[in-house]
Amino acid sequence: MASLGVNIDHIANVRQARRTVEPDPVSYALLAELGGADGITVHLREDRRHIQDRDVELLRHTVRSRLNLEMAATAEMEAIALRIKPDMVTLVPEKREEVTTEGGLNVAGQLESLKGLVGRLQDGGIGVSLFVDADAPQLEACAASGARWVELHTGTYAEASWEQQPLELARLTEGSFIARSLGLRVNAGHGLTYQNVEPVAAIEGMEELNIGHTIVARALAVGLQQAVKEMKALVQNPRRDPLFGSRHP
Numbered sequence: 001m002a003s004l005g006v007n008i009d010h011i012a013n014v015r016q017a018r019r020t021v022e023p024d025p026v027s028y029a030l031l032a033e034l035g036g037a038d039g040i041t042v043h044l045r046e047d048r049r050h051i052q053d054r055d056v057e058l059l060r061h062t063v064r065s066r067l068n069l070e071m072a073a074t075a076e077m078e079a080i081a082l083r084i085k086p087d088m089v090t091l092v093p094e095k096r097e098e099v100t101t102e103g104g105l106n107v108a109g110q111l112e113s114l115k116g117l118v119g120r121l122q123d124g125g126i127g128v129s130l131f132v133d134a135d136a137p138q139l140e141a142c143a144a145s146g147a148r149w150v151e152l153h154t155g156t157y158a159e160a161s162w163e164q165q166p167l168e169l170a171r172l173t174e175g176s177f178i179a180r181s182l183g184l185r186v187n188a189g190h191g192l193t194y195q196n197v198e199p200v201a202a203i204e205g206m207e208e209l210n211i212g213h214t215i216v217a218r219a220l221a222v223g224l225q226q227a228v229k230e231m232k233a234l235v236q237n238p239r240r241d242p243l244f245g246s247r248h249p
């Protein structure tokens with residue numbers, strides 16, 4: 001059964017729209033945990049467009065589930081991670097001009113430098129996950145980097161037409177199989193919604209799904225605690241049939 005990591009970047013997005021103190025992602029993390037979040041995920045971006053250093057520091061003290069810090073593979077972020085010590089670091093590609101993370105990390109193209117970073121983070125007692133596309137060469141490079149986890153990029157699946165979606169789901173299923181046969185543990189995320197999450201949650205070996213936008217959007221209607229509760233029910237008890245009909249509450 002997959003667990004649910006809740007990405008609360010969008011709570012900080014609303015705060016930063018006015019550069020004020022509310023809504024505070026730290027208190028919303030607590031609500032997410034009350035709704036059943038198994039982990040809290042934040043992305044500290046180089047441009048600090050949403051999550052701030054202060055948020056990560058406070059969350060380290062308040063999160064009672066697991067704190068997963070998404071970050072770029074830079075010296076600045078490495079120093080922050082080693083000081084704050086989240087439970088997990090997920091390394092993601094980052095471009096200043098992007099609206100959100102686009103595509104997976106090119107692990108194969110920077111294997112030697114990533115090996116060093118992964119080793120230093122793990123020596124610091126932090127689990128490391130690499131956000132990658134479900135491609136065999138990238139997954140092999142992930143295993144070679146020494147990281148124990150991968151997060152399969154589900155954005156292409158999420159954006160695919162209904163005709164293409166089964167093919168993208170098959171790619172993710174195969175990616176999960178390849179990763180596990182290389183000794184890696186498997187998470188997934190990006191672009192998942194109440195409508196498309198169940199087939200991904202049902203993939204064999206899937207350990208955790210990281211989901212943000214759709215939960216925060218639903219929270220506007222029902223509150224964050226309830227929105228997380230509804231997503232957790234889908235993640236824990238997905239239908240296994242291939243029809244992507246909505247079971248949205």
Ligand code: PXP
Nearest residue numbers: 101131189190191210211212213
């Ligand atoms: N996983 C990773 C690596 C991400 O970068 C993001 C977006 O910050 C997510 C999961 C969550 O994506 P979404 O907000 O589309 O659910």
